[in-house]
Amino acid sequence: MRYEPVIGLEVHAELSTKSKIFCSCSTAFGAEINTHVCPVCTGQPGALPVLNKQVVHYAAKMGVATHCHINQLCKSDRKNYFYPDLPKAYQISQFDVPICENGYVDFEVDGQPKRVRFERIHFEEDAGKLLHDEGEGTVVDFNRCGVPLIEMVTRPDIHSSAEAKEFLETIKTTLSYLQICDCRMEEGSIRCDVNVSVRPEGTEELGTRVEMKNINSFSAAVRAIDYEVNRQIEVLEDGGKIIQETRRWDDSKVKNLVMRTKEDAQDYRYFPDPDLVAVEIDDEWMRQIESEIPELPQSRYARYIKEIGLQPKEARIISDAYDKACLLDEGVSMGRVDSRSIANWILSDISKYLNDKGLELKDTKLTAGKLVDMIELIEKNTISGNAGKKVLVQLFETDDSVDAIVDKLGLKQVSDEGAIQKLVDEVLAANPKSVADYKGGKKNVIGFLVGQCMKASKGKGNPKMINQCLNKTLSQM
């Protein structure tokens, strides 16, 4: 029998607000243990939370971008359970009325369109971190405690690990487009739990589902799903039954183990948090949120293929990175240079520089205006393409204008006809053998002669003009 996997995801993303969700402590990652803490986020007796409105704003942005219904009256609930990383012994979350409901995202899997629906998106606070290698016993680091999260819960619309991976990539790209999450996977800014069941292909009824936790990367999600789907199929093929349970994924061993069964599921005793009054997103605030949603990656991807003529792969590279897409669109909107050239620079030298240095565009000083200035000089033959690469490095690293850089590095091409003719005459005089070869029909020596001219001009000669001048002079000889 063939089986169809049915997969739902619960994705947690840390929001990139400056301060925590219920206090003014910094959310910065990597600080010394327990330095970004205060009475509120360490759950001191008597301390009270006050909701950071930026969290509401960011969560609603994600909801709008994913076509959700936004519940404009935001209430908070307590999820009660004991664990040392949870100082109040309850997590402030949203229970029956999440800020966003019933949305979806569209994306492509192997060129085919795919839609995954959202059941809900809600905001909540992150817990602290238990550190087991900091000397004797276990240390609780509360720096992460109170960092805002959104939890996005999908419908069971995913049917393969490949779809799951594309979905996660889409979420990541959307979050970065909205500039509400740093998307630093290695810092755990996006994490996910996976719900998996299988059913005989062609049937509708859902099988018993198993939840998997401790999945820390998108590639781990793929491995975990593949493993669990196969495990469930094997159990069924052997005549067994799937048990509703939570399993812990161990990525290093590429297998999962039972964490807890349905019987010992916790009762979280959710109830409305009496310390927090409901926050209302009024219509004006809603309009502000809506106005901040940029054109999303799926739309830009299609546009780059159609309007600029990029290959799907190229369009994907640029549309996946918000800052690159913005650079391209801003450059194109200036209407001064060929759009394809801008894309080419982004796909080649700009991407290479960023990759090599491990930087993002926002970490550099490059602007769309300067990139266009530089390309324009190439198009006008003021500088060579090679000189452009040298200018680009300066554009990343300095505040200088393109003209100033060209001057400073002496990159302006010699495009004066008289000067080029003189150069050509000198080179031809110095290379009688090549001239003879040319006359004897070996037309390809022209390449050598161009090289000699470039060398004599210390790289500043306009190669196109040199080429033309050489051809003209040789043919007249």
Added chain:
Amino acid sequence: MELYQKTAAELSAMLKNKEVSSVELTKAAFARTAQVEEQTGAYITLTEEKALADAAAIDSRRAAGETLPPLAGVPVSVKDNICTKGIRTTCASKMLENFLPPYNATVMEKLDEAGLIMTGKTNLDEFAMGSSCENSALRKTRNPHNLDRVTGGSSGGAAASVAAGEVSIAVGSDTGGSIRQPASFCGVVGMKPTYGTVSRYGLIAFASSLDQIGPFGRCIEDTAMLADVLMGHDMRDSTSVPREYPSLTAGLNADIKGMKIGLPKEYFGEGISEEVSKAVLAAAETYRQLGAEVVEISLPLSRYALPIYYILSSAEASSNLARFDGVKYGYRAKEFDGLIDLYVKSRSEGFGPEVQRRIMLGTYVLSSGYYDAYYKKARAAQRAIRADYAKAFEQVDLILTPTAPTTAYKIGEKTSDPLQMYMGDICTVSVNIAGLPGLVQPCGFDADKMPIGMQLIGPRFGEQTLLNAGLAYEKASGLSNIVAL
């Protein structure tokens, strides 16, 4: 007249006229405390050294010609569930016996700003859960009017400290009557302000939606003066109400002609002692003579208030007290085997029986399968009670009721029967459920010479009307500034 017998208003005037210094006042307060504290047991912690230093600082500011707020230099006691930075804050629990808060409650900042001198931290029922102060794990507090009787609770230490003249004013908290009922038992004045008018930031939570800090005094004026210091909007408490807070002291006016006062018939029937009923009805007669109109009204849902209160307050308490797990601060069991054992032992050993009872009750009503039947229904009933009051306040300006079914009973009399103890809260809890202000002041004594307190209930933000009516009665009855012992 000794300094300890004076009201805060009188002390304030003496300080202003430089008839006395704050250091002298503070020394007098500690001298009085040394004299009576062994009998009253009002305090868990005395902070004499700091108080004298604070008083000296106020004196030098005054000497330098600075104009200080009215209560600057006046000693005040603070209930021991309000966080004081670096000063032990116990909630009268073994759990927090040695807890030093790393920050000050907002009301502590306000007291500091107003120049008040904190004398120490007063006793309470553990985590403010109780009605007699007998649930304190750390201290036994006795009623200054009769040392065999309870002070009431949970702010029993606060009430006793004022009644015995250890201080003229005190800060307490009220979740279901915890300011008003001990004020009644100890013959002093206590007010629970409208929910949201005093910041809860730094008040160790019992039931967040009901808890409210408020003032004690031996007269209406002192109570108003301290209320003026405590009340105000606070950004750190999201339930704090942003609005104007005009001075209640400045607004005091004993002319109550034409005021309409309602007597809810449900508060004068079965379960309320005859002596108490009679004294409160006599107060109603006084109001009539003062020109108020007194009418009988009905609050038909009153009988549901007690179960609603115990469901909601216990539910919130079970969650609020979960943080005391032995991990971060507070009591940790000496020996344990693993994490769960650490939790179970620390909490079983650290919390007293009444606190454990409420945690279990609250956990139960929030559990899946019971939530709808208890918690959700109680919330719906809470809305109905609010509507009940709103309707009443369409008819009348204030409501007059007894504060408690009886006067202060004997220590140990009700400890074996928690339900009987809970019944004692029947007159006060609905005020918290509805988020309204309530004022209690003495209106007579019973045959055993124990004080009887009457309760005035106002509409939201009706503190000024309450205090004015209180002042009118105080002047007419002469029942003011009663110092026991």
